[in-house]
Amino acid sequence: MIRLRPGPPATVADLRQAQALAGLLRAELDRVRSAALAWRNGLGALLLALVGFSLIRGRTDVGTLAPNWAALVGALLLAALVTGAVGALALLCAAHGRLAVTPVAALPPPPTGDHQEAVAAVRALRTGVGLVLLCAALLVAAVGVTWYGPPRTGPFVQVGTGAGAVCGTVTATAAGTLTIRTATGPVQVPLTDATTVKAVPAC
Template identity: 45%
Template sequence: MTPPCTPPRIAAGPRATAADLLASQERHRLAAEALPRVRAASLGWRNAAGALMAGLVAFGLVKGRTDVGQLADRWALAVGCLLLLALVCGACGAYLLNRAAHGAPKPFRLGTRTTRSATEHLEVRSALRALRGGIAMTSACVLFLVCAVGSTWYGPNAKPPAVELSTPATGKLCGTVTGVRQGRIVLKTGGTTVEVVASALTQLKTVEECP
């Protein structure tokens, strides 16, 4: 036969010491200062991200081709997608950083059991999540923007560069080189293909486009 279970006995604990009182005051101070610290950190991150974006875009610290149409079709499409991702990440990052710095644009629900400390604790957790998300989004925005500009640097041209050459027999010609075979340069100019002897060249230079 099992003995009857005795209920737990609840009694007063030991008296609080001066160290316990100081620790409680410190926890209360940290809890009271948590939300202002998160707000101040969010303002700093927001201002730093804004200055970085302004330097990259407005002042042209990172520049590429001014006309994406100069790139090959696939590279131009990739640059457009990267710029779109950078725009979306930048907008989300700006919203999240402002959310962390100033709070959510909605009223708090008040209840009979709602206390100020509990409300601030929930807001601190939400602001921290928004701050971390804003930092991640702004970092992704910078990464996508740099990748887009780098693609404009190293991406292939939509059309190959033209060359201008001269020989005593043909005079001055301008077109695109389509190949080289047996010491002859195959030049496409004006819708026709001309073979020029390389040893007879008197002038050869690259130009952006033929006149």
């Protein structure tokens, strides 16, 4: 038969350790929220530098790429958009909490509930950081494809004018004006200024 007996009384060191642990549990959620805010601001600045300030730049017109490579750029940009949006939502969840209401009857005691919320916030923070970094990698990959992807192959039209030659693909004709898509963007050439018009295999 097993009999339970009271243990030795708590020492001063035991009491201080218990107080320190309780203090850590009370401040744990605030520390995680502060870290999530810092990560959110830092990663937002990174994406802003990549996109808003154009620190990386590829072709100005994706239409000059070969069709399959242009589709790949579109897929990479779509994947970057999705991962960036999900990562941003995860970071917001880590910084400000989930969009959910817990019934009063299901609320755990304060130390336990705060710890569970901190664990969920850390999990959301890790997910958000990983997804935002993946978004940045996809953006860099998309720009890399625009740099090194093969250009669209003919047929091309080279129109000679008094100011020089314009080479590209004809996208529209209206009112005696040719709209030619070149490597630097669309160019409108009046037919009255054209001196030569010929098909070429490449520009």
